[in-house]
Amino acid sequence: MMIKPGDTIGILGGGQLARMLAVAAARLGLRSHIYAPEAESPAFHVAAAHTVADYGDEAALARFADSVAVVTYEFENVPARTAALLSERRPVRPGAAVLAASQDRLVEKEFINSLGIATAPYAQVDDAGVLARAVAVVGRPCILKARRFGYDGKGQALVREGSDLAGVFRSLRGAPAILEGFVTFDCEISVVAARGEDGEFRAFDVCENLHEHHILTTTTVPSRLPVETAREAIAIAKRIADALLYVGVITVEMFVTRSETENGPVHTIKVNEIAPRVHNSGHWTIDGAVTSQFEQHVRAICGWPLGSTRRHGRIEMRNLIGAEVEQWPGLLREEGACLHLYGKTAVRTGRKMGHVTRILPDETA
């Protein structure tokens, strides 16, 4: 089916990612229909239609699918049954196999390793007894993570020298878990890229990301990595996207470690996780690239040609988290600051309320 301007795309989830997708879709003459369980969803403000219903409401899902040309999502925890029901009626992009590979940290790591791509060492942990053995294998420090439904560091516990393992296991409330070796990284990066229906692949320049309390605070582009390491990061993202026959924007988060050798520093990449969606570290592309990650995703899921990923300058993107959003009047006055506010009414600690992108002249270009 050829999707045309005037058609409607369906988006599961009503947060800021869905909101920015809907804005990008509108610019290309498309309408958006947002499906979310929360009555107060930021994406509703900018969409032609919305449905407030549970992801398990089969009648509402059927009506939603029938009203759109293609379905996509802003979060990876779409229940498998929801994706299957929607797929019977409309294309779901990226597809159900992608969700299966990215929802469970254990399945995800096995998949990445099966492609010959490195991750942190890990072990499966289903009970407190296994945890002690897993810690012995993986080594300390390490992190126990719930296999499913974790984000921004939720459902994680650090295991240090002397940590009480039974207590660490209890903190995850019995959720099936994975133990990961702690990576002493030099920096964290992400590759935001798109793969089209025809297999065309285009990546934005590698993003260097800073996190505080597990939440992304700043992205800078270009990263400080040597050109060949940045190229390798993009090649890794391409291998993952190709293996998944991916359609849409994919984000691959990675750790880079640096070791000194006789021949100079050596950079090694380990994949942390795959986000089958547009990503916070790609927000800079709205103001800082010819095509934004949101437009790129819309183009890909509609079967349209991908756009140019060319960057306009040196970029710094900062999230406005919690009360930081109150800086908005000053940011409006700042020359060259591109302000984005997500329309969320309640300010809560750790909640992403907006972001600001600054574009500086690129001396390296």
Ligand code: AMP
């Ligand atoms: P995650 O929820 O897995 O994306 O983790 C959130 C953040 O916690 C990452 O961006 C890292 O800053 C940190 N982190 C997670 N896993 C590890 C690890 N194995 N080693 C070092 N830092 C980690």
